[in-house]
Every structure is written in C-alpha cells, then in structure tokens.
Amino acid sequence: MKKVFKILGILLGVIVLLALTGAAVVHFGGIPTYEVNAPDLKVTADSAMVAEGKRLSSMLCSKCHMAQNGKLEGQLMPDLPAEFGKAWSLNITRHPEYGAGRYTDGELAYLLRTGIKRNGEYAPPWMPKFPHISDYDLHSIIAYLRSDAPELEPSDKVQPASQPSFLTKLLCRVAFKPLPYPTEEIVAPPPGDxxxxxxxxxxxxxxxxxxxxxxxxxxxxxxxxxxxxxxxxxxxxxxxxxxxxxxxxxxxxxxxxxxxxxxxxxxxxxxxxxxxxxxxxxxxxxxxxxxxxxxxxxxxxxxxxxxxxxxxxxxxxxxxxxxxxxx
Ligand code: HEC
Ligand code: HEC
Structure with missing residues (x-):
C-alpha cells in the first residue's frame, strides 16, 4: 500500500511540476513569435487607390489607431475587457523608426493577413486580421499608409508595450494562431454581382x-x-x-x-x-x-x-x- 502511495505521490509531483513549467513557459515566454515570410511586394498605386485606402482606413483602422489629436499614432484600447490585460494600438504614421514607415510593403501585407508583426511577434486578437480582403483593397490600404495625408504625418510617439494577461498569452499559444498567407491573388467580386x-x-x-x-x-x-x-x-x-x-x-x-x-x-x-x-x-x-x-x-x-x-x-x-x- 505504502508503495502505491509513494508512486502516486511521485506522479502527482511530476504532474504539478509539468503544470508549473507549462504555466511558467506561458507566463515568461509571453506572446509567441514566428518566422516572418513576408512577400517580396512593392505596391504600385494610383491616386484612386490611395483615396480608397483612406476611405477603408477610416472604416477599418482609425477607430483603434487614431489618437485624440487626430493622428494615427495609437492609443490605449479603452474597451478591452480587463481579463485580457491592457493593450495600446501602435503608431502607424509614416515615421521611419517609430511608425509603420519602418515596415516594408511586404511586411505590412504579411501582418495584415497573418497577424505576424515584422519582429515576428504574433499580434493578439486585439489587432484584427484581414485574410479575405482583396489584393487591390489591401494594396490600397498600404498605399494610403505611405501617403502624405495629415493624419499620417510622421510622429515619434512610442506607445507602451501591451500587457497581455496570462489568459491572453495562453490563448495565443493554444487557440489563436497566425493565419496562412494566401498563395493566390484574391479578387473581389464586381459590385454588379x-x-x-x-x-x-x-x-x-x-x-x-x-x-x-x-x-x-x-x-x-x-x-x-x-x-x-x-x-x-x-x-x-x-x-x-x-x-x-x-x-x-x-x-x-x-x-x-x-x-x-x-x-x-x-x-x-x-x-x-x-x-x-x-x-x-x-x-x-x-x-x-x-x-x-x-x-x-x-x-x-x-x-x-x-x-x-x-x-x-x-x-x-x-x-x-x-x-x-x-x-
Ligand atoms: C465592433 C463590432 C461591430 C461591427 C464591426 C459591426 N457591428 Fe453592427 N452592431 C454592433 C452592436 C454592439 C450593435 C448593437 C448596438 C445597440 O444595441 O445600440 C450593432 C447594431 C447594428 C444594427 C442595428 C440592428 C438593430 O436591430 O437595431 C445594424 C443594422 C448593424 N449593426 C449592421 C452592421 C453592419 C452591416 C456591419 C458591417 C458593415 C456591422 N454592423 C459591423 C456591433 C458591431
Ligand atoms: C480593434 C482595434 C484595431 C483595429 C481596428 C486595427 N488595429 Fe492595428 N493594432 C491594434 C493593436 C492593439 C495593435 C498592437 C498589437 C500588439 O500588441 O502586438 C495593433 C498593431 C498594428 C500594427 C503593428 C505596428 C508595429 O509597430 O508593429 C500595424 C502596422 C497596424 N496595427 C495596422 C493597422 C491597420 C492598417 C489597420 C486597418 C486596416 C488596423 N491596424 C486596424 C489595434 C487595431
């Protein structure tokens, strides 16, 4: 009998140790990182695409990225439920060091489709992904981010690093994974359809x-x-x-x-x-x-x-x- 308890005790110890190790990996490992396989992309855009990108950004990006001063320099996400931690949307102005200006076109496309940032870190679900948006619309957004619109005027604002909770870190390991980068061009159906x-x-x-x-x-x-x-x-x-x-x-x-x-x-x-x-x-x-x-x-x-x-x-x-x- 005693032997059985001893074995059980050891087993339990091992399980607790494994659970603690797992928790430590999640806690200290933070948000997982991935290889960045950004496409070799150079967006060529006309003024119609830039205008469309601006319109799209006003519907898809500004809500989170536009600060009180009207610039796309990021802000605290005010309505993120507390159990996910705290997050700041980041500076996406043209600034070559602190904004989206440091991303290549390919890196931007890769992030917006897969959720992997240029440093390889996965952007948690508080930053949306656009796996089905057409290439034309995606390229329009990128072209707009390069444009001289006043809200994109280079800003050197550095937002605090996000503070994901244990739950967010855990979910980013088990539930939310980067999305595949499409292998073919995505074309939107014509408005007539x-x-x-x-x-x-x-x-x-x-x-x-x-x-x-x-x-x-x-x-x-x-x-x-x-x-x-x-x-x-x-x-x-x-x-x-x-x-x-x-x-x-x-x-x-x-x-x-x-x-x-x-x-x-x-x-x-x-x-x-x-x-x-x-x-x-x-x-x-x-x-x-x-x-x-x-x-x-x-x-x-x-x-x-x-x-x-x-x-x-x-x-x-x-x-x-x-x-x-x-x-
Ligand atoms: C950020 C989340 C969010 C997105 C994105 C969103 N909605 Fe909503 N929508 C809501 C919420 C929340 C309500 C309820 C608001 C309320 O009760 O006052 C709502 C209400 C509505 C209503 C009113 C319906 C009713 O019965 O009163 C319509 C219509 C609607 N949405 C259409 C859309 C369409 C179309 C889109 C995409 C173009 C969209 N929504 C995108 C969150 C969203
Ligand atoms: C629901 C809020 C939300 C919306 C909408 C949103 N973002 Fe974000 N975005 C974020 C947050 C939060 C982060 C920070 C991600 C992190 O913590 O890793 C982020 C990160 C980014 C980054 C990475 C910046 C860096 O320094 O690495 C870029 C680029 C970006 N967003 C562009 C966009 C674009 C372009 C759109 C519209 C097509 C958009 N975002 C829509 C919330 C949002």
Whole structure:
C-alpha cells in the first residue's frame, strides 16, 4: 500500500511540476513569435487607390489607431475587457523608426493577413486580421499608409508595450494562431454581382460577421459562413463605460432578426446609425459614414440570403445579464 502511495505521490509531483513549467513557459515566454515570410511586394498605386485606402482606413483602422489629436499614432484600447490585460494600438504614421514607415510593403501585407508583426511577434486578437480582403483593397490600404495625408504625418510617439494577461498569452499559444498567407491573388467580386459583393463586404472587407455572431471565440476566421450562429448576434461587448451591449441579430428572422426591416431602414442604420424606432445604434457599433449606399445595399441583399436564426438578443440583455457580463 505504502508503495502505491509513494508512486502516486511521485506522479502527482511530476504532474504539478509539468503544470508549473507549462504555466511558467506561458507566463515568461509571453506572446509567441514566428518566422516572418513576408512577400517580396512593392505596391504600385494610383491616386484612386490611395483615396480608397483612406476611405477603408477610416472604416477599418482609425477607430483603434487614431489618437485624440487626430493622428494615427495609437492609443490605449479603452474597451478591452480587463481579463485580457491592457493593450495600446501602435503608431502607424509614416515615421521611419517609430511608425509603420519602418515596415516594408511586404511586411505590412504579411501582418495584415497573418497577424505576424515584422519582429515576428504574433499580434493578439486585439489587432484584427484581414485574410479575405482583396489584393487591390489591401494594396490600397498600404498605399494610403505611405501617403502624405495629415493624419499620417510622421510622429515619434512610442506607445507602451501591451500587457497581455496570462489568459491572453495562453490563448495565443493554444487557440489563436497566425493565419496562412494566401498563395493566390484574391479578387473581389464586381459590385454588379450584388449578393457576392455584399458577402465580400460583410465577411472580407468590413467584417460585420465577427461582431454580429455570438462570440469571437467561436468565429471561423478562415470560413466565416461556418461560424456557429452566423450573424445571429448576442456577442457581449463592453461599451466605454464597461456596460455590456449585445450585438444584434442580422439574420432574416422575422421576430428576433431584421426580417421585418426594409432595405432603406437597414441602409440608414448602417451608414448613419439611425434606427427605425428613431433611436441611435450605440457604441461599439459606429455608423459606417464612409460606406456608400451601393455597398450597404449589397450587404442587405446578401443578408437576405443567409439562414434565419432565432436568437432573441433582448432576452439576453434583460434576464441573463450577469451570466453574460461575467463571460
Ligand atoms: C480593434 C482595434 C484595431 C483595429 C481596428 C486595427 N488595429 Fe492595428 N493594432 C491594434 C493593436 C492593439 C495593435 C498592437 C498589437 C500588439 O500588441 O502586438 C495593433 C498593431 C498594428 C500594427 C503593428 C505596428 C508595429 O509597430 O508593429 C500595424 C502596422 C497596424 N496595427 C495596422 C493597422 C491597420 C492598417 C489597420 C486597418 C486596416 C488596423 N491596424 C486596424 C489595434 C487595431
Ligand atoms: C465592433 C463590432 C461591430 C461591427 C464591426 C459591426 N457591428 Fe453592427 N452592431 C454592433 C452592436 C454592439 C450593435 C448593437 C448596438 C445597440 O444595441 O445600440 C450593432 C447594431 C447594428 C444594427 C442595428 C440592428 C438593430 O436591430 O437595431 C445594424 C443594422 C448593424 N449593426 C449592421 C452592421 C453592419 C452591416 C456591419 C458591417 C458593415 C456591422 N454592423 C459591423 C456591433 C458591431
């Protein structure tokens, strides 16, 4: 009997030691790093691409990277849930030492697609990735970052290093991995192919589905449409006061989704934040002021084609609030 206990004791000791070693690796190893296989890319752009890049940046990047002074020099991410730690979006002005000016075009493309920064460090989920955006749109963003727009005027601001929590570091080792760099050119469907174009906007270019599906943890980044509860809302997001706001169900379900909305109401909500009942959409949904009517209308057309899912988001906000707030 004693021998059995001794063996058990040793086994337990080994398990505890392994767990501690694992925890130490996660804790002290920090965010994992990867090899940087940036493509050999030199973006050639005309003024139309630069303008498109500016428009895209206003919808996709400024929300996080624009400081109070109107420059894209980064800031503290104010609404990051505390359990993930603290993060600062970084300086992406043209500064050749402290901004995105030190990235090559290829390194920028590589980061934006895979999530690997030029120093090899993986950018945690607080920096989005764009695996499905077309080459043209991606190159437009890069061309814009090189442009002489005033918000990109070189700034020598150095933001503090992010302070990922143990949870974030652990997730970056086991759950969130760099995405593959595409092997072929990605071409967007033409606007005339309305449903396909709308799908591209909603899942590749502006990414509505991430916020508007139930959880970032179950989002299928490589195959968006396979995300559980695709577009049925209920993703719990803190606003700037730390209150939980649930994203809305955008499927065509008549009772809990937007099945009874008109296209005009939808376009108004997306572009101007105005709701059919006269109210306004609340943060973190910011109206897409730079989106064209044609684009919002294409997203509407696409959303008409996805499966209706019954998911009563209002019930989440009233009854179960605490259970969700602690998630
Ligand atoms: C949801 C907020 C958010 C959005 C939207 C966002 N970023 Fe970021 N970005 C971050 C954060 C936070 C980091 C810091 C990542 C880290 O801690 O490693 C970052 C890092 C970066 C870096 C790395 C800078 C460096 O010094 O290594 C670049 C470049 C960048 N972002 C460009 C962009 C571009 C271009 C867009 C739009 C297409 C964009 N980001 C959209 C939050 C965001
Ligand atoms: C950062 C996360 C986020 C992104 C990205 C996002 N939304 Fe939202 N959206 C929300 C939240 C949160 C709400 C709920 C706001 C509220 O309750 O006031 C919302 C509300 C809405 C509403 C109002 C629906 C209703 O029933 O009241 C529409 C329409 C909408 N979003 C469409 C879109 C479209 C289209 C896109 C992409 C172009 C998009 N959203 C991108 C978070 C997001």
């Amino acid at each position: 309305k449903v396909a174009f709308g799908k591209y906007l909603a899942t590749g270019k502006v990414d509505c589905y991430g916020c508007h599906s139930p959880s970032f943890e179950t989002m299928n980044i490589m195959e968006p449409e396979k995300t559980p509860g695709y577009f049925s809302g209920g993703n719990a997001m803190p606003n700037l006061e730390g209150e939980i706001i649930y994203t809305r169900n955008l499927t065509p379900d008549k009772e809990t989704g937007i099945g009874n909305w008109t296209e005009e109401q939808f376009v108004k909500a997306v572009r101007f934040g105005q709701l059919p009942n006269g109210g306004a959409v609340r943060y973190p949904m910011e109206p897409f002021a730079a989106m064209t009517e044609e684009e919002a209308s294409a997203i509407w057309a696409y959303l008409q084609t996805i499966p209706a899912i019954r998911n009563d988001v209002d019930a989440l906000s009233s009854g179960q609030e605490n259970a969700h707030a602690s998630k």
